[in-house]
Amino acid sequence: MNKQSYLAAAERHCLLRGCKLTTLRRHILELVLEHDGVVKAYQVLADLQRERGVAAPPTVYRALDFLVEQGLLHKVDALNGFVVCSHFECNHHGLILVCEMCGRVEEIDASHFLGALQEVTEAVGFESREQNLLLTGVCKACHA
Amino acid sequence: MNKQSYLAAAERHCLLRGCKLTTLRRHILELVLEHDGVVKAYQVLADLQRERGVAAPPTVYRALDFLVEQGLLHKVDALNGFVVCSHFECNHHGLILVCEMCGRVEEIDASHFLGALQEVTEAVGFESREQNLLLTGVCKACHA
DNA sequence: AGGCGACTGTTATATAATAACATAATGACT
DNA sequence: AGTCATTATGTTATTATATAACAGTCGCCT
Numbered sequence: 001m002n003k004q005s006y007l008a009a010a011e012r013h014c015l016l017r018g019c020k021l022t023t024l025r026r027h028i029l030e031l032v033l034e035h036d037g038v039v040k041a042y043q044v045l046a047d048l049q050r051e052r053g054v055a056a057p058p059t060v061y062r063a064l065d066f067l068v069e070q071g072l073l074h075k076v077d078a079l080n081g082f083v084v085c086s087h088f089e090c091n092h093h094g095l096i097l098v099c100e101m102c103g104r105v106e107e108i109d110a111s112h113f114l115g116a117l118q119e120v121t122e123a124v125g126f127e128s129r130e131q132n133l134l135l136t137g138v139c140k141a142c143h144a
Numbered sequence: 145m146n147k148q149s150y151l152a153a154a155e156r157h158c159l160l161r162g163c164k165l166t167t168l169r170r171h172i173l174e175l176v177l178e179h180d181g182v183v184k185a186y187q188v189l190a191d192l193q194r195e196r197g198v199a200a201p202p203t204v205y206r207a208l209d210f211l212v213e214q215g216l217l218h219k220v221d222a223l224n225g226f227v228v229c230s231h232f233e234c235n236h237h238g239l240i241l242v243c244e245m246c247g248r249v250e251e252i253d254a255s256h257f258l259g260a261l262q263e264v265t266e267a268v269g270f271e272s273r274e275q276n277l278l279l280t281g282v283c284k285a286c287h288a
Numbered sequence: 289a290g291g292c293g294a295c296t297g298t299t300a301t302a303t304a305a306t307a308a309c310a311t312a313a314t315g316a317c318t
Numbered sequence: 319a320g321t322c323a324t325t326a327t328g329t330t331a332t333t334a335t336a337t338a339a340c341a342g343t344c345g346c347c348t
Binding site for chain 1: 268273
Binding site for chain 1: 297
């Protein structure tokens with residue numbers, strides 16, 4: 001999916017959910033899209049400053065948090081970063097594979113798995129929040 | 145397992161692996177054991193300072209990194225914290241459940257599961273590092 | 289117009305982690 | 319014992335990540 005159609009889909013997605021993809025938020029989303037794979041908040045901040053002059057951390061963090069909340073981005077805790085979600089429209093449980101070498105990200109659907117996972121945790125009385133799982137490793141390209 | 149036998153087991157573990165559980169590292173491990181669940185590096189630092197006077201972040205981080213490397217602790221990225229590993233002796237693939245309410249941690253074995261997960265990732269040519277998975281949610285006690 | 293709610297701007301600060309270099313302890317070898 | 323290399327720890331400073339708190343703005347509703 002190219003950036004334009006992604007952004008259009010994101011617009012629709014927000015409309016459906018009754019939330020506002022404002023100019024700023026859309027701008028931040030575009031900045032994230034400019035990069036392959038995982039992007040850091042302060043990288044986005046730098047990009048924003050380059051295009052717009054001054055900008056402070058909260059501006060970026062608030063927008064990123066919004067985008068995560070709407071399912072448009074995932075937060076990658078292990079790397080203190082963010083990555084675009086490629087299947088925000090389907091109700092999915094993604095498994096996010098992050099390459100340690102190149103930083104690129106692959107998101108595969110693992111709904112059946114994570115469903116089973118949920119059963120395991122429920123067996124011990126633990127109610128896990130819906131979330132995406134993340135694995136780090138080495139991708140096909142870098143592994144060769 | 146109580147703290148004393150845990151520490152004794154940790155000693156053995158390190159001996160077997162040919163690495164040194166020095167006084168400092170052991171001390172840090174004890175400090176982590178003092179807490180239930182997830183502990184933060186700066187909390188450990190504060191504990192250490194209380195007992196020993198001055199101490200700087202690298203002292204703590206280095207020890208924590210060592211303990212993670214030896215499998216005695218897990219790093220909990222989502223919370224910027226650390227938690228003791230309760231099964232460092234068996235070669236396990238743990239699934240770590242962190243309660244958002246109380247911060248307590250439950251580690252269950254999910255080897256079969258994570259083995260299957262590995263197959264899925266290999267199918268797309270991704271070689272995932274051995275790692276423990278972590279889920280956040282609400283534990284039995286807090287859920288009631 | 290006025291007021292409400294949301295979004296955004298701004299300043300300051302809290303929290304987390306590491307770089308770089310100095311010193312000390314350990315162990316191997318002669 | 320002496321020396322050398324290696325590992326571990328101490329120390330200072332800095333970088334990186336994230337949030338608190340408050341001020342201003344904008345759109346929208348009545």
